[in-house]
Amino acid sequence: MTPHRGRLALLLAQMAYGMLAMALCLPSMPSWVATFGVSTAQVQLTFAAYVAAFGVMQLLYGPLSDRHGRRPVLLGGLVLAAVGSVLAALATGIEALTLARGLQGAGTAAGVVVGRALVQDLYQGNDRTRIMAWVGMAMGVTPPLATLLGGQLHDRLGWASNFWLSAALALGLLVAVWWGLPGGKQAAAQPVHGATHAAATGLWRGYWQLARLPVYVWHVAMLGFIYATLYAFLSGAPVVLAQHGVGASQVGWFVLCMTASYIAGSFLTGRWIHRVSGRELMVRGQWLTLAGAVLMLGLALFEVPVHWSMTVPLLLVGLGHGLLVPPTLAGTVGQIPALAGSAAAVAGLMQQVMGAAGSYSVGAFDPVSVALLAALMLGFSLLALASQWGLHRAQSRARAGG
Numbered sequence: 001m002t003p004h005r006g007r008l009a010l011l012l013a014q015m016a017y018g019m020l021a022m023a024l025c026l027p028s029m030p031s032w033v034a035t036f037g038v039s040t041a042q043v044q045l046t047f048a049a050y051v052a053a054f055g056v057m058q059l060l061y062g063p064l065s066d067r068h069g070r071r072p073v074l075l076g077g078l079v080l081a082a083v084g085s086v087l088a089a090l091a092t093g094i095e096a097l098t099l100a101r102g103l104q105g106a107g108t109a110a111g112v113v114v115g116r117a118l119v120q121d122l123y124q125g126n127d128r129t130r131i132m133a134w135v136g137m138a139m140g141v142t143p144p145l146a147t148l149l150g151g152q153l154h155d156r157l158g159w160a161s162n163f164w165l166s167a168a169l170a171l172g173l174l175v176a177v178w179w180g181l182p183g184g185k186q187a188a189a190q191p192v193h194g195a196t197h198a199a200a201t202g203l204w205r206g207y208w209q210l211a212r213l214p215v216y217v218w219h220v221a222m223l224g225f226i227y228a229t230l231y232a233f234l235s236g237a238p239v240v241l242a243q244h245g246v247g248a249s250q251v252g253w254f255v256l257c258m259t260a261s262y263i264a265g266s267f268l269t270g271r272w273i274h275r276v277s278g279r280e281l282m283v284r285g286q287w288l289t290l291a292g293a294v295l296m297l298g299l300a301l302f303e304v305p306v307h308w309s310m311t312v313p314l315l316l317v318g319l320g321h322g323l324l325v326p327p328t329l330a331g332t333v334g335q336i337p338a339l340a341g342s343a344a345a346v347a348g349l350m351q352q353v354m355g356a357a358g359s360y361s362v363g364a365f366d367p368v369s370v371a372l373l374a375a376l377m378l379g380f381s382l383l384a385l386a387s388q389w390g391l392h393r394a395q396s397r398a399r400a401g402g
Contacts, residue, residue, distance in 0.1 A: 008131075010180045011118055012138040014074060014111035017173060021081065021108050021166045022050055023143040025088075026234065027151035027251045028159035030242045035159070036094040040239065044363030046094070046101045047235050048356040053105035055352025058113040062345025063206060070114045070121075074177045077110020082170035089163035104166065109348065111173075116329065116344035130273055132326040136266030143234060144256035151251055206342040215398055216343065218391035219331040222282075224350035225384035226324055228358035229289070229317070229377045233258065235359035236373040237310070243367065244306045257311040258318035265322015278327030279392065285323030286385050292316030293381050297374035309370050317377070324384075354380075 032043045057077075065073040084104030091097035119131050153161040210216050238251050246254070265288075269281055296313035332347035361376055362368055 007180065008134070010176055011115050012135060013173060014177070015115035015135055016138045016142045017081075017169060018054060018105075018108035018112050019139050019142040020146045020169070021085070021104055022047075022054070023146035023234065023255075024150040024153075024162040024166060025159065026147050026238050026255075028154045028162060029235075030238055031154070031159060032094065032097075036097070038094045040366055040368075041363040042094050042098075044235060044360055046098045048360045048363075049098045049102040050105035051231060051352045051356035051359060053102040054109045054112075055349040055356070057106040057109040058345040058348035058352070059207075060345075061110045061113045062117065062342045062348075065114050065117055066206070066339065066342060070118055071177060074110050074114050075174060077107045077114075078170050078174040078177065080104075080107030080110075082107070082167045082174070085163045085167035085170060089160040089167070100163075104163075105352075107170070109352075113344045113348050116332075116348070130270050132329045133266045133270035133273070135329070136269070136322060136326045137263045141259060141263055144253075144259045147251055147255045148253070206339045207346060210336065210339060210343055210346060213336075214394035215391065216332065216336075218387055218394050219328055220347050220350045222384050222387035222391060223325070223328050223332060223347055224354035225380050225387055226289075226321060226328070227351045228354040229293075229380040229384065230321065230358070231355035232358035232362055232373065232376045232380060233314070233317075236362035236368055236376070239362065239368045240310070240370055240373055241306065246306075254310055254314075258314040261315045261318030262322045262325075263318075265319040265324075266326060267322070269323055269326045273327075278330065279395070281323045281327050282388060285320040285325075286381075286388055288316050288320030289324065289381050290320075290378070290385065292318075292320060293374060293378035297371060297378055300369065300371035300374050306370055309374075313374070317381075 026047075029043050029047065032038070032046070033040060036042075061073050061077065081104055084100050084102070084107055088097055088100035088104060091100055115135070119135070149165075150162045153165065234255070237254055241251055241254060265285065272281065292313040292315070295316065296309060299309035299313065329347070332343055336343065358376070358380060362373065365372055
């Protein structure tokens with residue numbers, strides 16, 4: 001493997017680890033109600049704690065990586081992730097498990113925000129969107145594979161085995177980062193163009209500069225609502241499927257329907273980006289997503305069996321997200337190259353906070369039906385469409401003013 005490909009593989013692994021740690025225990029979550037003697041809403045809080053910490057900590061990691069380099073931030077985050085995973089495996093109550101999941105999410109956040117910043121450091125123009133499409137494929141394949149693996153481990157070794165695996169992977173990635181990334185200022189193959197003066201003069205000045213860019217703000221808003229849709233599905237699907245007799249080891253096959261088409265959409269993005277604008281890809285992706293959510297709601301209302309109402313529409317949603325996410329991610333880090341880490345941090349925060357809102361919105365209802373899950377996904381998708389409209393207006397004003 002060439003150094004370039006090896007570094008790309010390490011970058012993808014770091015970014016995918018956060019999704020893997022999030023999804024490994026999804027098949028175990030329904031069993032925690034009986035294991036800990038708690039409600040479904042309390043169990044959903046463990047997921048929300050991970051997602052919220054995963055987002056909030058990126059506000060710290062982004063500027064730190066701009067000022068002190070990517071490598072030390074990654075190393076520190078992986079240590080936190082390993083500790084959180086071990087504490088989760090040893091938890092004897094839902095409160096301890098929730099806190100441990102929060103610590104785990106706080107650690108894995110480093111890989112995502114630094115990974116996105118490294119894409120900005122190392123790639124330019126359409127190549128950046130192409131690499132984000134590779135990121136999308138890696139992030140897309142991770143949840144179903146992690147869910148399948150987590151279900152098998154749950155049935156054979158118990159729910160704690162998923163957290164022991166997360167801890168082992170964190171330690172393996174820590175070694176890989178120590179040896180695979182240089183220790184310089186940016187830990188990148190080449191220096192960042194424009195230097196990081198704004199980030200170096202104060203933690204919040206760069207954030208204020210980004211907040212004043214409407215194009216950036218609308219990119220971030222759209223990304224947040226896309227992930228609210230995704231996380232509502234990821235947290236709600238195990239609950240809905242359990243009500244229809246689907247066991248922990250089978251949940252991953254349903255998740256695979258959405259994520260396999262997400263990978264296909266990301267692949268198409270990588271192939272089309274040199275011929276079709278990012279804006280056109282986002283429009284196509286948005287309408288596919290809405291069509292899938294509407295179809296899912298319609299099938300559920302007509303009481304079509306869950307095996308159809310939870311699979312066929314999700315193929316459309318996943319394909320739409322595969323077209324939406326790569327250009328949206330590229331738009332979040334490409335506005336001010338010198339603030340790539342800070343820009344990735346804010347985008348990651350919105351992504352995960354809205355993801356936490358999406359997952360907790362599922363726990364607010366009992367019981368959770370296919371129709372309810374579809375309605376929540378449709379609502380978040382409509383908000384993403386509204387954000388995309390705002391983005392297009394902001395881009396038109398920017399071009400007219402330029």
